[in-house]
Amino acid sequence: MADQLAQAAPTGTSLRIRRPSAGPSRTARRGKVRQWPGAVFIAPHMLMLGLFMLVPTVYAIYTSLYTTKLIGGTSFSGGANYVTVLQSSQFWDGVGRVLLFGVIQVPLTIALAFFFAAIFDAGIVRFSRFFRTVFFIPFAVPGVVAAVMWSFLLLPGFGPYATFAEALGLGKLNFFSSQLILPTLILIVIWEFTGYNMTILYTSLKSIPREVTEAAIVEGASLWRIILRIKLPMVMPTVVMLVFLNTVGALQLFTEPSILAAFQPQAISFGFTPSLFVYNTAVGSGEYNLGAAAAVVLALIIGLLSVAGLAVRRRDGEFS
Amino acid sequence: MSRRAKRQATELVPAHLYGLRRGTTPVLTALCLLFAIFVLAPLVWLLINATKNQAYVYGSFGFWFAGPFRLFQNIAALGQDISGAGIFVDWLRNTLVYAVLGAVGATILSALAGYGFARFRFRGANALFFLVMATLLVPITSLALPLFLVYAKVGLVNSIWGMILPSTVSVVGIYLMRTYIEASVPQDLIEAARMDGASELRIFLRIAMPLSVPGLVTVLLITVVAVWNNYFLPLIIFSKNSLYPLTVGLSSVSAAAESGTKADLVPVLITGGLVTVLPLIALFLLLERYFRAGALQGSLTG
Numbered sequence: 001m002a003d004q005l006a007q008a009a010p011t012g013t014s015l016r017i018r019r020p021s022a023g024p025s026r027t028a029r030r031g032k033v034r035q036w037p038g039a040v041f042i043a044p045h046m047l048m049l050g051l052f053m054l055v056p057t058v059y060a061i062y063t064s065l066y067t068t069k070l071i072g073g074t075s076f077s078g079g080a081n082y083v084t085v086l087q088s089s090q091f092w093d094g095v096g097r098v099l100l101f102g103v104i105q106v107p108l109t110i111a112l113a114f115f116f117a118a119i120f121d122a123g124i125v126r127f128s129r130f131f132r133t134v135f136f137i138p139f140a141v142p143g144v145v146a147a148v149m150w151s152f153l154l155l156p157g158f159g160p161y162a163t164f165a166e167a168l169g170l171g172k173l174n175f176f177s178s179q180l181i182l183p184t185l186i187l188i189v190i191w192e193f194t195g196y197n198m199t200i201l202y203t204s205l206k207s208i209p210r211e212v213t214e215a216a217i218v219e220g221a222s223l224w225r226i227i228l229r230i231k232l233p234m235v236m237p238t239v240v241m242l243v244f245l246n247t248v249g250a251l252q253l254f255t256e257p258s259i260l261a262a263f264q265p266q267a268i269s270f271g272f273t274p275s276l277f278v279y280n281t282a283v284g285s286g287e288y289n290l291g292a293a294a295a296v297v298l299a300l301i302i303g304l305l306s307v308a309g310l311a312v313r314r315r316d317g318e319f320s
Numbered sequence: 321m322s323r324r325a326k327r328q329a330t331e332l333v334p335a336h337l338y339g340l341r342r343g344t345t346p347v348l349t350a351l352c353l354l355f356a357i358f359v360l361a362p363l364v365w366l367l368i369n370a371t372k373n374q375a376y377v378y379g380s381f382g383f384w385f386a387g388p389f390r391l392f393q394n395i396a397a398l399g400q401d402i403s404g405a406g407i408f409v410d411w412l413r414n415t416l417v418y419a420v421l422g423a424v425g426a427t428i429l430s431a432l433a434g435y436g437f438a439r440f441r442f443r444g445a446n447a448l449f450f451l452v453m454a455t456l457l458v459p460i461t462s463l464a465l466p467l468f469l470v471y472a473k474v475g476l477v478n479s480i481w482g483m484i485l486p487s488t489v490s491v492v493g494i495y496l497m498r499t500y501i502e503a504s505v506p507q508d509l510i511e512a513a514r515m516d517g518a519s520e521l522r523i524f525l526r527i528a529m530p531l532s533v534p535g536l537v538t539v540l541l542i543t544v545v546a547v548w549n550n551y552f553l554p555l556i557i558f559s560k561n562s563l564y565p566l567t568v569g570l571s572s573v574s575a576a577a578e579s580g581t582k583a584d585l586v587p588v589l590i591t592g593g594l595v596t597v598l599p600l601i602a603l604f605l606l607l608e609r610y611f612r613a614g615a616l617q618g619s620l621t622g
Contacts, residue, residue, distance in 0.1 A: 042432065124338070137363070295461065295462035303457050
């Protein structure tokens with residue numbers, strides 16, 4: 001960071017510059033500083049945030065309190081839509097499914113990502129630069145395209161992976177059967193996101209000073225001990241953030257199952273995930289009020305889980 | 321770059337100091353190779369099958385060429401409306417427009433707001449930043465539907481602005497810009513410029529922004545990918561297929577291809593997928609070093 005500063009500062013401005021300090025300097029505030037421009041700088045973004053996130057959120061809550069009937073128009077119905085959603089076994093099946101999905105997919109993805117990040121960071125793999133680039137590529141592939149590719153690759157009968165599985169003596173596997181559809185989705189999402197998580201963990205591991213590793217070697221610690229007992233705890237804040245982001249993503253699962261539904265309609269039900277439930281209720285069946293209520297419930301579930309997660313971390317002393 | 325690479329090389333602890341067993345490096349390299357095959361196989365499949373006609377996509381081994389070489393005919397088919405679902409080239413153009421305008425807008429707004437949060441203390445700043453971060457928790461599926469209902473009231477359904485304007489809100493972008501500016505734009509420099517009588521806007525444009533180029537490029541990349549890959553929002557707000565981006569267009573082709581009655585749609589789907597993926601992969605390979613060395617490093621370690 002410091003060398004970037006040294007290069008950029010003299011060319012970046014024609015103003016007379018005092019010697020720039022070599023790093024972030026929060027202590028250097030002195031005297032009275034004009035602070036109103038701060039509000040002006042953030043205003044454009046806050047305006048867009050208000051218009052395109054807060055207004056729809058408030059409107060969703062408002063809409064969810066009404067019911068539209070073919071005869072009689074729209075009328076206030078209080079919590080009736082919420083009762084319908086909360087009593088819908090399809091909705092709760094979907095919630096249970098994404099929770100199960102997340103409980104398996106998130107730890108697997110992050111464990112794989114950390115394993116690769118750690119061995120690349122230790123410099124004990126050949127061609128690690130090449131591997132880092134390759135692993136990251138799926139991040140640039142839209143979920144729609146990923147789901148289409150995997151639908152063909154995993155096609156029962158004549159898809160190449162089903163053929164491989166049969167050659168390996170696993171019998172005729174149907175990756176889209178009701179037993180295997182969840183593992184199949186987990187496989188696709190791991191393919192999509194492992195490299196992204198790996199890249200973030202790798203940059204985080206790289207910031208650990210080499211003196212730490214050297215001291216551990218002098219103490220006689222093995223590589224695996226250094227990785228698991230010294231480096232992993234040091235990058236724990238990054239791991240926690242990734243667990244949070246991946247979990248929120250898992251609970252919102254929509255694109256992959258909705259594309260698979262085009263190829264394997266029997267495998268993906270109306271409420272396979274809560275997001276599909278919202279979409280199919282509102283757009284498929286035209287019940288916007290009910291869909292809005294389901295959307296609010298889904299947002300509340302995600303919010304509650306996040307707050308609970310934060311509370312547990314705080315109690316364990318991970319966050320100050 | 322070379323300086324940075326050299327510095328990293330000297331910072332690396334020599335591998336032999338770990339006292340690993342002889343076979344460790346080959347075994348780990350082999351594991352990486354296996355995962356690389358797992359990652360690349362679908363893309364290789366996409367490339368190979370973009371050269372086949374529909375019968376051979378289903379009837380031949382997926383990982384090798386077969387039948388007549390149809391790549392150019394398949395690409396030509398992307399310019400036609402053979403499914404009745406719309407024209408792929410239109411979707412490509414739409415995606416470019418949405419991604420460029422959305423990402424540029426998001427980068428500008430993120431830079432302004434990130435600077436405001438990083439270098440000013442004003443009343444309510446913390447509460448507002450917390451509010452921005454809290455919107456990460458609201459699922460896109462919970463937002464897109466009410467957004468559509470609001471659009472229906474104000475006439476933004478089937479308008480490109482309905483897609484572009486919400487894309488300019490990037491919470492991750494603000495977070496990255498704030499952290500990057502805190503780390504690389506010294507407060508002293510800003511104070512000095514103020515004493516010299518520079519206006520706030522001038523300080524932002526001539527001092528803060530030139531020092532934040534790697535952060536800006538990273539935010540631009542992340543938001544281009546976010547808009548390029550966005551599926552749920554355009555799925556809900558567009559009903560005209562001439563306005564679809566690639567993601568929604570391809571999903572409508574895949575639905576039509578599976579319903580089976582129409583002409584050869586599978587090659588359009590596969591070749592279209594290839595054309596969707598290639599520009600972003602190229603962009604990443606070109607700008608990789610920004611992604612690596614840029615804001616991610618400063619921001620996500622703490």
